[in-house]
Amino acid sequence: MDWTSHTMERIPESGTLKMFDLAKRLENEGKKIYHFEVGQPDFPTPENVVNAGIEALKKGLTRYTPARGIPPLLDAIEGSYKSRGIDFDGTKNVIVTPGAKMALFAGFLATIDAGDDVLLLAPAWPTYRVMIRALNAKPVDVHTNGNYAIDEEALKNKISRTVSALVINTPNNPTGGVLSNDNMKLIHDLAEDHDFVVFSDEIYESLVYDGFKQTSMLEIDPTMEHTLVISGFSKSHAMTGWRLGYAIGNDETISNMARIQQNTTSCAASFTQYAGAKALTGDQSSIERMVEEYQKRRDVITRLFNEIEGIACLNPKGAFYVFPNFVEYGLSSATLAELFLKKIGICSSPGGVFGEKYDSYLRFSYSTSLEDIEEGMSLLAKFLPTIR
Numbered sequence: 001m002d003w004t005s006h007t008m009e010r011i012p013e014s015g016t017l018k019m020f021d022l023a024k025r026l027e028n029e030g031k032k033i034y035h036f037e038v039g040q041p042d043f044p045t046p047e048n049v050v051n052a053g054i055e056a057l058k059k060g061l062t063r064y065t066p067a068r069g070i071p072p073l074l075d076a077i078e079g080s081y082k083s084r085g086i087d088f089d090g091t092k093n094v095i096v097t098p099g100a101k102m103a104l105f106a107g108f109l110a111t112i113d114a115g116d117d118v119l120l121l122a123p124a125w126p127t128y129r130v131m132i133r134a135l136n137a138k139p140v141d142v143h144t145n146g147n148y149a150i151d152e153e154a155l156k157n158k159i160s161r162t163v164s165a166l167v168i169n170t171p172n173n174p175t176g177g178v179l180s181n182d183n184m185k186l187i188h189d190l191a192e193d194h195d196f197v198v199f200s201d202e203i204y205e206s207l208v209y210d211g212f213k214q215t216s217m218l219e220i221d222p223t224m225e226h227t228l229v230i231s232g233f234s235k236s237h238a239m240t241g242w243r244l245g246y247a248i249g250n251d252e253t254i255s256n257m258a259r260i261q262q263n264t265t266s267c268a269a270s271f272t273q274y275a276g277a278k279a280l281t282g283d284q285s286s287i288e289r290m291v292e293e294y295q296k297r298r299d300v301i302t303r304l305f306n307e308i309e310g311i312a313c314l315n316p317k318g319a320f321y322v323f324p325n326f327v328e329y330g331l332s333s334a335t336l337a338e339l340f341l342k343k344i345g346i347c348s349s350p351g352g353v354f355g356e357k358y359d360s361y362l363r364f365s366y367s368t369s370l371e372d373i374e375e376g377m378s379l380l381a382k383f384l385p386t387i388r
């Protein structure tokens with residue numbers, strides 16, 4: 001008997017897994033691999049945050065917590081937004097989840113029906129597409145120009161009566177681009193006019209450079225009638241393995257998501273939540289140091305890419321990715337990525353996984369040392385002319 005559900009036909013393996021496995025094999029053979037594929041900070045979790053987690057464990061705070069999260073963390077989330085002039089009630093408008101991924105999935109489950117269209121501002125993180133398909137809804141790409149700027153006509157053309165949600169992600173994975181305030185207002189106006197919900201994935205919002213300040217969708221839609229913000233601690237506080245994320249939205253959506261959480265994961269891990277509260281209320285200097293270091297690396301990687309003939313690489317304002325275009329080389333992103341890995345040990349993510357239109361791009365994460373960035377780009381500069 002075949003036990004596999006039909007849903008599994010819509011849940012593929014991660015598009016980057018093949019690269020990752022190959023990189024591991026080569027590394028085991030003793031080859032030096034330059035890891036530009038990683039989507040997580042290479043910094044350790046700040047010490048004060050680690051200590052708060054350990055303290056919670058030692059105090060025996062190891063039981064189930066309320067499904068929405070522990071009060072000190074809900075307060076800390078409310079307080080961190082209040083300090084930016086954004087007001088909501090942590091007890092009603094927030095749910096804490098095991099990672100932002102779970103906040104997204106519960107959010108989709110609470111708002112999208114089978115058969116709905118969900119617009120994705122593309123290029124888009126592949127997880128959105130997979131989750132939407134798993135729910136038997138249809139992801140529809142809306143392409144952006146250059147550094148994640150909206151093409152108003154292209155967006156309006158994709159809006160129909162079957163659209164129930166639009167996903168935006170600023171700063172964006174994979175381009176590092178950011179949405180302007182005007183673009184965010186346009187999205188909100190369209191959401192009001194056509195009555196759909198905007199999923200605003202703001203997980204990279206604190207990783208911004210050149211003094212840029214990322215506006216939250218909550219500033220544009222304070223009533224949260226058409227907005228669900230998704231965020232978390234993985235990127236801002238180098239806490240990927242702790243699994244801690246959250247959603248901020250209107251009372252009804254958050255209550256529905258709490259029902260989903262009660263019946264699935266129950267809650268985020270208890271000690272992780274105490275660590276998260278410290279991450280928001282404690283000393284923030286290690287975050288500032290991380291951002292400074294990322295900015296330095298971004299400047300170096302974009303400069304070195306643009307020195308290579310035939311590559312166009314924009315200088316993005318946020319996250320820790322660049323998304324150079326290799327169109328001049330005439331190969332698919334999967335072929336290029338495999339070639340770079342096998343020949344010169346450069347591991348990157350093929351652009352095709354972020355949307356069909358991006359198959360001439362590769363995503364390079366600069367969440368790796370400056371030394372590896374410089375060496376890796378030098379290898380690439382020497383290798384590329386051999387395949388032209």
Ligand SMILES: Cc1ncc(COP(=O)(O)O)c(C=O)c1O
Nearest residue numbers: 039099100101125173232234245
């Ligand atoms: C755009 C985006 N949103 C959400 C996440 C998920 O974060 P978490 O580790 O909190 O599940 C990621 C992780 O790569 C991401 O790139």
